[in-house]
Amino acid sequence: MGNLFSPLPSQLPEEVSRVLVNSASLRIERIVSHGHTSPAGFWYDQEENEWVVVLKGRARLQFQGAEKLLEMGPGDFVNIPAHQRHRVQWTTDQEPTIWLAVFYHHD
Amino acid sequence: MGNLFSPLPSQLPEEVSRVLVNSASLRIERIVSHGHTSPAGFWYDQEENEWVVVLKGRARLQFQGAEKLLEMGPGDFVNIPAHQRHRVQWTTDQEPTIWLAVFYHHD
Numbered sequence: 001m002g003n004l005f006s007p008l009p010s011q012l013p014e015e016v017s018r019v020l021v022n023s024a025s026l027r028i029e030r031i032v033s034h035g036h037t038s039p040a041g042f043w044y045d046q047e048e049n050e051w052v053v054v055l056k057g058r059a060r061l062q063f064q065g066a067e068k069l070l071e072m073g074p075g076d077f078v079n080i081p082a083h084q085r086h087r088v089q090w091t092t093d094q095e096p097t098i099w100l101a102v103f104y105h106h107d
Numbered sequence: 108m109g110n111l112f113s114p115l116p117s118q119l120p121e122e123v124s125r126v127l128v129n130s131a132s133l134r135i136e137r138i139v140s141h142g143h144t145s146p147a148g149f150w151y152d153q154e155e156n157e158w159v160v161v162l163k164g165r166a167r168l169q170f171q172g173a174e175k176l177l178e179m180g181p182g183d184f185v186n187i188p189a190h191q192r193h194r195v196q197w198t199t200d201q202e203p204t205i206w207l208a209v210f211y212h213h214d
Contacts, residue, residue, distance in 0.1 A: 004160060005182035021158050021186060024213035025132035028158060051128050051135055053111060053207075055162065055182075075112035075162075079128060100160075102209055106131035 004030055004055060008096055012036075026104040033059065035093030043085040048103040053077035057097025062089040111137055111162060115203055119143070133211040140166065142200030150192040155210040160184035164204025169196040 002020065009016045012034040021028040027048075038044070043064055054072040061070040061078070064085035070078060080086055091097040109127065116123045119141040128135040134155075145151070150171055161179040168177040168185070171192035177185060187193055189212075198204040 001177065001179075001183060001185045003182040004184060020184065021209075021211075023156070023211060025211050026209070028209060049130070070108065072108075075110040076108060077111060077127065078108045100207070102128075102133070102135060104128075104130060104132050 004098060004100065008032055008098075012096070025106075026102055029101045029103070031099040031101055033057070033088070033091040033097045033099070034095075035091055036088070037090055038087035043087050045085050046080075046082055046103070048105055049082050050080040050101055050103050051077065052080065052099055052101040055098045055100055057095050058092040059088060059097050059099075060090040062087050111205060111207065115139055115205075119203070132213075133209055136208045136210070138206040138208055140164070140195065140198040140204045140206070141202075143198055144196060145194035150194050152192050153187075153189055153210070155212055156189050157187045157208055157210050158184065159187065159206055159208040162205045162207055164202050165199040166195060166204050166206075167197040169194050 009032055015031060015033045015036045017029050017031045019027060019029050054074060054076050056074055059072045069089055116139060122138060122140045122143045124136050124138045126134060126136050161181060161183050163181055166179045176196055
C-alpha cells in the first residue's frame with residue numbers, strides 16, 4: 001500500500017514522477033509539479049494513450065491546434081489519445097500539483 | 108473532460124460505479140460508496156488485477172486469509188492481484204467514499 005499525497009518530494013527542481021504500477025498493459029504514475037511547465041515550443045507526442053487527473057493543485061494543458069487552454073483543478077480528468085500533441089502550459093506555484101496518470105496502449 | 112468529485116449521485120441506495128475508460132487493455136471506474144459494505148460472506152474474486160485508490164472518505168478492505176483489515180483514507184492505494192479474494196468490510200457513513208479503480212489484465 002502507498003499514499004498519493006505523502007510523502008511528497010521535499011525538493012522539486014523539476015517535475016517528479018513515481019511509477020506505481022508497470023505492467024505489459026499499462027503504467028500508472030504519480031507526477032508532482034510545483035510551478036513547472038513544459039519548455040517553450042516543447043510538445044509531448046506519446047506512443048501511449050494517457051488518462052490523467054489532477055488530484056491537488058491547478059494546471060493548464062495546451063493541445064496543438066486548439067485555441068483554448070484546458071484549465072484543470074482537483075478531480076478534473078482528461079483522456080489524451082496517443083500522438084495528440086500537448087504540453088503543460090502552467091502549474092500553480094502556490095502548492096504542489098499532484099497528477100495521477102495512466103498510460104495504456106490499446107483503444 | 109470530467110470531474111471525479113462532482114457531480115456525485117444524489118441517491119445512493121447501493122454503491123454506484125461509473126466507467127471512465129473502457130479499452131482492450133484496461134478499464135477505469137469511479138466508484139462511490141456511502142456506508143455500503145460487501146454482503147456478509149461475499150468475496151470479490153476477479154479475473155482482472157485491480158489498482159484502487161481512495162480519494163475521499165474512509166474504508167476498510169478485508170483480504171481472505173489476512174487477519175488484519177486494510178484501513179484506507181484519502182490517497183491510500185493498493186494493488187489487488189487477480190483472484191485475490193477481498194471484500195469491502197466497511198465504508199464511512201459520514202460522507203461519500205470516492206474510489207478510483209483501474210482494472211487490467213497482464214502483470
